[in-house]
Amino acid sequence: MNKVNLLLLTTFIFQTLFLNSVFAKEGFEVDISEAWISEAPPTVSVLAGYANIHNASDRPITLLTVSSPNFSKIEIHRSVLNGDMVSMKKQDSLEIPARSTIILSPGDLHLMLFDPVKPLRSGDTASLNFSLSDGISIFIEAKVARRSSEDHSHHHH
Amino acid sequence: MLKELSSSKFLIPAMAILAMLATSAGFYISLKQAQQSQQAVSTIEGLFWPNPKQINAFSVLDQDGETFGLKQMKGKWSFVFFGYSHCPDVCPVTMSVMADSYKELVDDNNDLQVIFASVDPNRDTTEKLSQYVSYFNPDFIGLGGTNEMINSLTGQIGVAYYLNNENQTEGYLVDHSASIFLIDPLGRMVGKLSPPHEKNKIIQQFTKIKTFINEQS
Numbered sequence: 001m002n003k004v005n006l007l008l009l010t011t012f013i014f015q016t017l018f019l020n021s022v023f024a025k026e027g028f029e030v031d032i033s034e035a036w037i038s039e040a041p042p043t044v045s046v047l048a049g050y051a052n053i054h055n056a057s058d059r060p061i062t063l064l065t066v067s068s069p070n071f072s073k074i075e076i077h078r079s080v081l082n083g084d085m086v087s088m089k090k091q092d093s094l095e096i097p098a099r100s101t102i103i104l105s106p107g108d109l110h111l112m113l114f115d116p117v118k119p120l121r122s123g124d125t126a127s128l129n130f131s132l133s134d135g136i137s138i139f140i141e142a143k144v145a146r147r148s149s150e151d152h153s154h155h156h157h
Numbered sequence: 158m159l160k161e162l163s164s165s166k167f168l169i170p171a172m173a174i175l176a177m178l179a180t181s182a183g184f185y186i187s188l189k190q191a192q193q194s195q196q197a198v199s200t201i202e203g204l205f206w207p208n209p210k211q212i213n214a215f216s217v218l219d220q221d222g223e224t225f226g227l228k229q230m231k232g233k234w235s236f237v238f239f240g241y242s243h244c245p246d247v248c249p250v251t252m253s254v255m256a257d258s259y260k261e262l263v264d265d266n267n268d269l270q271v272i273f274a275s276v277d278p279n280r281d282t283t284e285k286l287s288q289y290v291s292y293f294n295p296d297f298i299g300l301g302g303t304n305e306m307i308n309s310l311t312g313q314i315g316v317a318y319y320l321n322n323e324n325q326t327e328g329y330l331v332d333h334s335a336s337i338f339l340i341d342p343l344g345r346m347v348g349k350l351s352p353p354h355e356k357n358k359i360i361q362q363f364t365k366i367k368t369f370i371n372e373q374s
Contacts, residue, residue, distance in 0.1 A: 038245070038249060040245070040249060040292070041242070041288050041289045041291075041292035042288060042292070043242065043284075043285045043288040043289060044242055044243075044245070044249075044289065045243070046243050046244075046245045046328075047245050048245035048246045048249070077246070079246045079247050081335060081352060084334050084335060084336045084351060084352075085317065085332055085333065085334060085335065086332065086333060086334075086335040086352070087330065087332035088244070088246070088321075088330050106246060106250045107246065107247060107250060107352075107353060110245070110246050112245055112246075113245070147249060147250065147253040148253070148257070
């Protein structure tokens with residue numbers, strides 16, 4: 001390989017490494033997908049939100065809080081089945097291990113969304129702001145959808 | 158020889174042995190019969206048989222503020238689920254599965270009713286209950302009133318519920334049974350369907366239990 005090509009190759013390698021580190025800082029290492037909010041009866045003041053949170057980095061990342069202009073408060077909960085009794089356990093934070101996906105889904109981990117500022121119907125969207133460790137902040141537009149039997153991806157432990 | 162036997166010292170012991178043998182044989186036969194009939198029913202998951210619990214008089218208010226009791230259960234097959242409207246996950250999930258199951262069953266079962274009984278009657282007022290259940294299906298029944306009223310039903314079915322505010326979350330949470338109970342037209346608790354709840358599973362279990370119960374009468 002001649003000197004010019006060698007120089008080009010080296011530049012290319014460093015550029016790739018540089019860009020990767022830039023993107024890593026920007027939070028591309030966390031990806032939130034399939035975010036949705038269940039439609040509920042109009043009188044209900046607490047809704048459930050679900051999503052897949054993927055941590056592509058090689059270190060654990062923690063979901064600290066979720067907020068939204070559409071709700072007065074959002075908490076993270078897990079529905080727990082103990083024998084025949086069900087209860088909800090509030091999670092102060094949610095750790096997502098390196099190179100893993102945490103799935104929030106019906107009957108399991110979910111977002112508890114308090115006091116919608118207006119009733120949400122299937123087809124509406126709501127903005128959710130996920131605040132994670134390392135200053136990572138991700139804004140998502142979650143779609144409101146009516147529950148159906150097919151949503152029950154079976155995470156029951 | 159018989160004459161000798163009847164006056165011999167062996168008579169009473171012989172009779173005693175015969176009696177014991179007869180009793181043992183009889184006991185063994187009835188045990189086998191019981192086992193067989195048990196085997197026949199134990200393949201139906203969730204069925205309470207024999208001796209299903211008879212529900213006695215109770216009084217709550219329905220979603221129209223009318224009194225609801227045992228009289229409204231008799232003559233119908235009732236699915237009963239205990240939950241509350243401030244529960245955003247398990248309760249709506251279950252109600253949604255019940256709605257899908259009901260839609261498939263109702264055409265062939267015109268004596269079927271689905272009941273949502275609130276374990277949080279303080280916040281689940283008549284008005285709220287009405288809007289809550291009718292969202293899932295306009296035929297659904299919502300029960301509430303006071304804690305005392307709800308206890309007249311939960312106590313009989315054997316359902317536990319309790320307030321939980323260890324999370325110090327806004328408002329309070331209620332821990333409760335996640336099972337769906339099946340009451341037959343005689344007002345007997347004949348089934349308990351365990352979570353996780355799925356439409357096909359509910360339809361299958363209901364059909365099996367109803368067929369079995371109808372065969373018994």
